[in-house]
Amino acid sequence: MTQDNRQIVLAEIPQGKLAPEHFRAAVAERPSPGDGEVLLKVLYVSLDAANRAWMQGATYRSALAAGDVMAGGALAEVAESRFAGLGPGDLVFADTGWQSWAVLPGRRLTKLPRVDPLTHLLSVYGVAGLTAYFGLIECGRPKAGETVVVSAAAGSVGSLVGQIARLLGCRTVGIAGGAAKCALLTDELGFDVAVDYKAGDTRRALRAACPDGIDVYFDNVGGDVFEACLFNMATHGRIACCGAVSQYDGAAPRAGPRGVPGLIVTKRLNLRGFIVSDFDDQRDAALARLKGWVDSGELKVREDVLEGLEVLPAALVGLLAGENVGKRMVRIA
């Protein structure tokens, strides 16, 4: 047996803001696959805002506990297989956790095509791309000419939402933190307007950016930004509730946004929460459409690739603080 499985363990559940000190490095034996299992070599670990939410309690997955290898999705390569459907060299997306090797049941894994660059399997052709696509199209139901607003707009999901909305003929407004991210949205990613939520009165800035109101709001952040959008919604507007990153990293959130449910009633709003896997049956069609846009150059894919297992804790802390532009991931091997 080889003692070469480098791991990052969640040493302590954070009570306030997450810090690198909540993690520790460990080394374990490389695991061996049993019947029906595969040994995976982890290539790229995906960093997701939701990683922090899993420390708060059970969500769509069970809660993390102190002492667990930190959970996380990854692009991995099959190194050894005792499962008929997968062989050495096959690529999969798997919940490997933050470690260099993992053993998982083969039936839980889906073989992925080899694309160039491979990192697109974690960004536009992975959870981020599918979340942007289904959340916008199925929950937001935008029509050409409508105004679509997205928060965390320079992040992995948000940067794709705004571009897809533009491709569907909508006017697009991105909300992001800081002048540099706002410039990127309008100058490189084709957003019509960018609103810096750190610059002051977001509700007022949105009113100026959306004089006819917001038809579709794709909510990645919750909290104050959600409230600012709620007050600017057009009658019969739709809100796709994707996530609430403003609430993940800290103590229990403050009392909820004002205007709920009053504004929802008077403006006849439709709010729909979703998890990307709700739309698994439409996955192939969505991927084909995303690929068409990427291949034609109409959809730009921003990625933020860091190096080395040891940077994972700081990389997650940095993601929550808004360091990233586009899809953040860490190359392990």
Ligand SMILES: NC(=O)c1ccc[n+]([C@@H]2O[C@H](COP(=O)([O-])OP(=O)(O)OC[C@H]3O[C@@H](n4cnc5c(N)ncnc54)[C@H](OP(=O)(O)O)[C@@H]3O)[C@@H](O)[C@H]2O)c1
């Ligand atoms: N429903 C689903 O199936 C599903 C699937 C995947 C992801 N998601 C959700 O999608 C959202 C985006 O996740 P991601 O992993 O792609 O991360 P991301 O958008 O790439 O990165 C997170 C971004 O959130 C912004 N942010 C952090 N704190 C904030 C605050 N207090 N207020 C406003 N913005 C804040 C930061 O950008 P700024 O510099 O702009 O602040 C940061 O870059 C999350 O809510 C996540 O839970 C949902």
